[in-house]
Amino acid sequence: MDFLNPVINGFAVVLEPTNLLYCLIGVVIGMLIGVLPGLGPAATIAILLPLTYNVEPVTAIIMLAGIFYGAQYGGTITSVLLRLPGEASSVVTVFDGYQMAKQGRAGTALGLASIGSFIGGTASIVGLTFLAPLVASFALDFGPPEYTALAMLGILLVATISSGSKAKALIAAALGLLLATVGRDIFTGESRFTFGSLPLADGIDFVPIAMGIFGLGEILYNLEERHRAAKAPSKVTNVWPSRRDLKQASGAIGRGSVLGFFLGILPGGGATIASVASYAMEKKRAKQPERFGKGAPEGVAGPETANNAAATSSFIPLLTLGIPANATMALMFGALLIQGVTPGPQLVEQNPELFWGVVNSMYIGNILLLIMSLPLVGIFVKILRVRAAILAPVTALITLLGAYTINNSMFDVTLVVVFGIVGYLMKKFGFEPGPLVLAFVLGELLESSMRRSLLVFGGDPLGFFGRPISATLLLVFVLVAVLPIIRGAISKRKSTAPTAVTPEIKEKV
Amino acid sequence: MSIIVGFVPTPAGEAALTAGIAEAKLRNEDLVIVNSAREGALVDKSVAPDNVLAQAASRAAEAGVTARVIQPPYLHDLADEFLDVAREADASLIVIGLRHRTQVGKFILGSHAQRILMQADRPVLAVKADGAGF
Numbered sequence: 001m002d003f004l005n006p007v008i009n010g011f012a013v014v015l016e017p018t019n020l021l022y023c024l025i026g027v028v029i030g031m032l033i034g035v036l037p038g039l040g041p042a043a044t045i046a047i048l049l050p051l052t053y054n055v056e057p058v059t060a061i062i063m064l065a066g067i068f069y070g071a072q073y074g075g076t077i078t079s080v081l082l083r084l085p086g087e088a089s090s091v092v093t094v095f096d097g098y099q100m101a102k103q104g105r106a107g108t109a110l111g112l113a114s115i116g117s118f119i120g121g122t123a124s125i126v127g128l129t130f131l132a133p134l135v136a137s138f139a140l141d142f143g144p145p146e147y148t149a150l151a152m153l154g155i156l157l158v159a160t161i162s163s164g165s166k167a168k169a170l171i172a173a174a175l176g177l178l179l180a181t182v183g184r185d186i187f188t189g190e191s192r193f194t195f196g197s198l199p200l201a202d203g204i205d206f207v208p209i210a211m212g213i214f215g216l217g218e219i220l221y222n223l224e225e226r227h228r229a230a231k232a233p234s235k236v237t238n239v240w241p242s243r244r245d246l247k248q249a250s251g252a253i254g255r256g257s258v259l260g261f262f263l264g265i266l267p268g269g270g271a272t273i274a275s276v277a278s279y280a281m282e283k284k285r286a287k288q289p290e291r292f293g294k295g296a297p298e299g300v301a302g303p304e305t306a307n308n309a310a311a312t313s314s315f316i317p318l319l320t321l322g323i324p325a326n327a328t329m330a331l332m333f334g335a336l337l338i339q340g341v342t343p344g345p346q347l348v349e350q351n352p353e354l355f356w357g358v359v360n361s362m363y364i365g366n367i368l369l370l371i372m373s374l375p376l377v378g379i380f381v382k383i384l385r386v387r388a389a390i391l392a393p394v395t396a397l398i399t400l401l402g403a404y405t406i407n408n409s410m411f412d413v414t415l416v417v418v419f420g421i422v423g424y425l426m427k428k429f430g431f432e433p434g435p436l437v438l439a440f441v442l443g444e445l446l447e448s449s450m451r452r453s454l455l456v457f458g459g460d461p462l463g464f465f466g467r468p469i470s471a472t473l474l475l476v477f478v479l480v481a482v483l484p485i486i487r488g489a490i491s492k493r494k495s496t497a498p499t500a501v502t503p504e505i506k507e508k509v
Numbered sequence: 510m511s512i513i514v515g516f517v518p519t520p521a522g523e524a525a526l527t528a529g530i531a532e533a534k535l536r537n538e539d540l541v542i543v544n545s546a547r548e549g550a551l552v553d554k555s556v557a558p559d560n561v562l563a564q565a566a567s568r569a570a571e572a573g574v575t576a577r578v579i580q581p582p583y584l585h586d587l588a589d590e591f592l593d594v595a596r597e598a599d600a601s602l603i604v605i606g607l608r609h610r611t612q613v614g615k616f617i618l619g620s621h622a623q624r625i626l627m628q629a630d631r632p633v634l635a636v637k638a639d640g641a642g643f
Binding site: 037078082084230231232233234381384385386387388389 | 552
């Protein structure tokens with residue numbers, strides 16, 4: 001019972017009216033921006049960061065988490081109805097979901113996706129409940145050298161696993177690390193890269209960077225996109241899938257839950273990769289693979305389940321190790337830091353209300369989302385009628401207003417604008433903003449733990465290899481860094497073998 | 510010369526289409542069915558679904574009228590851009606549907622139909638939906 005006590009106390013935290021309200025707000029916003037193509041969960045969380053300043057840490061994270069997993073539900077709707085994925089993680093749903101909608105089974109597709117999402121999400125929370133304290137207790141022995149290795153590995157994995165060019169992702173990550181060094185040196189007090197500017201002496205805040213690169217950059221980038229012709233609104237009828245459909249999809253839902261859970265834990269993994277992997281697996285397992293792409297219910301249920309499971313389980317590395325697994329988690333990390341909470345192994349022990357409050361709020365959030373996505377789909381589809389010309393200025397205004405309210409400083413607003421332009425240019429030239437923000441967040445941790453451990457080792461970098469955990473992590477780091485080169489050499493040797501063509505997926509954050 | 514119909518998937522739009530087909534048969538002219546929506550939104554309820562447009566075209570064909578359907582998106586002002594289409598098609602008659610809008614509604618939201626009526630440089634036939642209460 002010792003283990004279960006804090007879990008049950010967590011429910012008491014969630015059921016406080018304020019937290020319930022913020023959970024509802026979070027999932028409704030998540031659902032809305034999930035429906036809107038272009039604005040993703042990372043952008044929304046970045047824009048809404050200033051909102052979380054005046055609330056309790058647990059309440060803030062409950063809301064932000066709600067946005068994140070709520071968006072996974074909402075993204076399905078446009079994939080199915082308009083062949084336009086609302087989120088990157090719903091790209092594969094388009095293949096079969098839209099075909100089902102064409103056959104007049106849009107309701108069934110959406111119903112299956114919601115039920116799958118609910119099961120995947122809930123299964124993942126149960127997994128999180130049992131696995132997270134285990135990982136955390138293991139990580140309690142981590143010292144600065146281990147954190148150095150872990151942070152380096154995290155940055156490298158996110159940069160290499162991310163979609164798009166690896167070199168560009170690494171450049172973005174390096175830029176993020178560089179930005180993290182701006183300000184006063186933490187050990188000596190020396191000013192670095194401040195160019196004599198007083199506001200820069202405190203270093204660059206995380207919030208303006210996130211708001212600029214994810215928020216403003218995303219808005220600017222979307223404005224540039226040419227709009228496609230409007231479509232007629234589609235009617236969604238009969239969202240309750242038949243027993244036969246459910247039976248057909250149940251295997252896919254089960255496999256998607258497990259696959260999504262494990263892919264979500266991996267750094268650099270997450271909802272997008274999980275949904276793609278699940279689709280590939282369902283297609284491979286199917287007795288008639290040719291049904292896929294022509295409206296197979298498994299092709300909708302599997303990926304939608306997997307992306308929700310992954311969205312939930314990607315909280316594990318953040319809450320237990322303090323290492324964000326993807327860009328959105330980097331924003332959560334930032335939000336926690338703002339609240340004065342450092343995510344890490346001590347979180348479960350020192351802050352059980354926060355930890356279990358957030359975890360358990362996901363049960364409530366998933367139930368709310370199931371209710372919203374089955375009968376209320378029609379209402380959420382209505383938001384698609386809003387023109388970008390109206391939406392973009394309003395969002396930009398909210399972003400800048402929010403940036404100002406944090407410190408009442410125009411310097412922050414300038415920073416947001418500057419990083420907005422940087423983010424826009426990065427997206428335009430194919431650089432993923434995710435690695436930059438992640439490296440920026442981890443940069444501080446990396447620098448302080450590295451220098452601390454070097455002090456301990458007396459300046460001998462080989463000391464990192466003298467400790468088992470950090471040595472293993474560094475070995476994995478080297479492996480991950482070298483593996484593509486080895487693999488490239490091998491594939492060159494047998495270049496006759498056909499290489500698998502993977503669909504190119506543009507990460508919309 | 511042709512007859513141009515402003516078509517929306519509403520009773521007024523249907524009435525305009527019916528009148529347009531009848532008029533085209535009478536004058537022995539071609540029919541252009543225009544269904545236009547504003548650019549920028551992803552979903553617009555004035556966009557006719559494909560099956561409705563196909564049905565409209567087949568109704569014209571049944572009446573023995575040569576018809577074509579176009580869906581030009583408009584950017585700023587429906588009335589201006591609709592009249593441009595009419596000019597391009599060298600329309601002898603514009604057929605539009607009307608519905609009642611209150612004074613206040615017209616003041617705040619404006620009325621595309623009214624602007625087409627006032628600004629058109631050629632004859633306009635305005636039709637009301639069957640059985641609409643006025």
